Amino acid sequence: MLFNSLQFVAFFIIVTSVYFTIPHRFRWLWLLLSSCYFYMAFLPIYILILGFTIVVDYFAGIFLETSKGQTKKIFLLCSIAANIGVLSFFKYYNFLGESFSNILDKFGFHTHIPYLKILLPIGLSFHTFQALSYTIEVYRGNQKAEKHFGIYALYVMFYPQLVAGPIERPQNLLHQFRERHYFEYNRVVEGLKLMLWGFFKKIVIADRLALYVNPVFNNVEQHNSLTLLTATFFFAFQIYCDFSGYTDIARGSAKVMGFNLMLNFNRPYFSKNIREFWSRWHISLSTWFRDYVYIPLGGSRVSTIKHFRNLLIVFMLSGLWHGANWTFVIWGTMHGIFLIIGTFIKLSEKKFRLMSNIIAQLFTFLLVCMSWIFFRANNLKDASIVYKRIFTMSPGQFFLATPSTFVYSIFGIFCLLLVEFKQEYFADSFSILNNTYKPIRYFGYTMLILIILFIGVFNGGQFIYFQF
């Protein structure tokens, strides 16, 4: 079920109304059943895969808590193997098979690894990582094993964050399912506001930009330098609004029911360097990699070479997490390299201080945009064509899509930047949606809804990050 569908609006109203109506002791069951229905609306059979990993991790958690030493490690490894095994099979089998076969072909060994026609279970990477964080935290002793199977299943399946995060930690989420949530006017309104802003970002900005970006990136050879550059900038806003829009709707719908999900985006395009970018972009994933990969590898408290190695490993894995394609691996590696270069600049920054904040922000945005090319391109060949055509100032006619698409896209980006600029630099000053005067607040809500109705794209389809 897509958040940007009428079906979801009805689902949300029913689930929330029943949630507040039924006694507290039945709420976990209601949320679990609703989450199952939500997930099964995509492809029902795949709930069995989710069920399998839930059962494995539930028992792994209990055994991890009671066992010690080598046995404890074995249980952790079993849990990791089950989760990563499922993820690898569904997400990476064909990719690894094809890559392996290509390598062997280059050495003259012709092999045929059968291609499996399987659909990737929606949001598999997200709930796999969330489940892993549970077993790892239980192993580390930071989290008690959850004895209630239903509550544990709900931790993995909680519908707002089931298919595209935020990737929660057990310490933040599990206990919330046991808390009694009352209907609190201010919290409910806050949640609905967050949802409204999420819908605006998805329907008005992301899906509109997709109408320009998709035809360009699906036919890169036909377009000139300026068009490709515009499409790249547009994609930067498209993916941000698509993903952060989803997160806002997820956090908002959870908040209405009384649950607090972690912040996943914090105005990333205002970052002054790549390190800051990753502390503002997809925070739940970057902190996951930090806590469970980067720090265990030694983090930055090792020799410089090992530190750089750790950065590269983490970002390559992060790229691979996003998709089974070399374009994602290169995208991740680029960010790793940017961070390494950033470390040198940081060292010499004290001496040179060449960049003011604005230049640093623009430069960081430019670097991020350049890396998005690999993220968005359909394959490596297309990505190289885009770079080549951009940097050789390839001539040709500028692609406008339709004038209205272009105008609405610019308007959407302008609205986003205006709101985020205000939030970044004037957080405590005049606010429309949080104004103390009701008419001003209502004016803000009404404007957002009318803009959605006037220029929103209602058939934009699924969120980009669902494929991961």
Place this chain on the structure above:
Amino acid sequence: MKNGLKNFFINLCIFCSIIFLLDRSLGYLMQHLYEKQPQGESAITTYAIEKAKEDIIIFGSSRASHHYDCRVFQDSLGLSCFNAGKDGMTIIYASAIFPLMLERHKPKFIFLDVNPEELSFKAGKEGEEFLISTLLPYASKYPVIKNAISELNKSEIVKSEISKLYPYNSFIFPILQHYIHIGLTGFNGYIPLTGSHLSTSNIQKIPQIIDSFILKKFEDFLIQVNSAHINMKIIISPTLMNYPSEQMNIMQSLAIRYGFDFWNYSNAISDENLFYDNVHLNAQGATEFSKLISDRLKLLN
């Protein structure tokens, strides 16, 4: 909690009422602006549905809209002509608006410009959303159009019933453009393309799966025209692309079955200077092609 809930519902009701009133009033305003547009593609559709009474009516996609110069037919045949072709449209569009036109007027000739590929369009859902958004502003007024949309996507009708603004979604900028006279210029629905922007590479592969729904719509349209006893010419206008023979043969055999002429001009013009792109003639090419059609019609009559 009870007070919070009560306050919430009171405020929600007030807010929903505001949104409802604004949606209705702005929706009616948009409807008025949409219907009274002095020019543009939507104005062509409105004219075709509500006013067209010409002797020759042309149906089809962008290839119809840009290939049939009504002035040529008027000058050489002495018959009035209206080009109801529209960018991105398929036979579904023609079959949705034709019954409304027929209620008011029976044309002497219909030129149905076909693209054999369109028999495969719905298989890939190509253009379906655009088609729906083109027809949706007329759905509340004309049940035929409402039914045509329902066959494609029922939820669109539901959405348009919930919100009066929804059918005019994304139209605000084009409407304003047309009121301040920026944009399309044409003659009786014919919109000429100027220049030549031929591309030599990456011509998209033609989809081969025939969609039974589109095929049925095509046949239904032929039956409708046949029962109205209108002389229709089914025409493939010039292109630089190769069309799939299977689709072309199906169209031809259906045309013959219902007693219509099937004129294949796909290779009639090979001079690249007369093309705007691989599938569209430019203004000069359209004039040449329109002359070919009108000469052939003269010979027949």
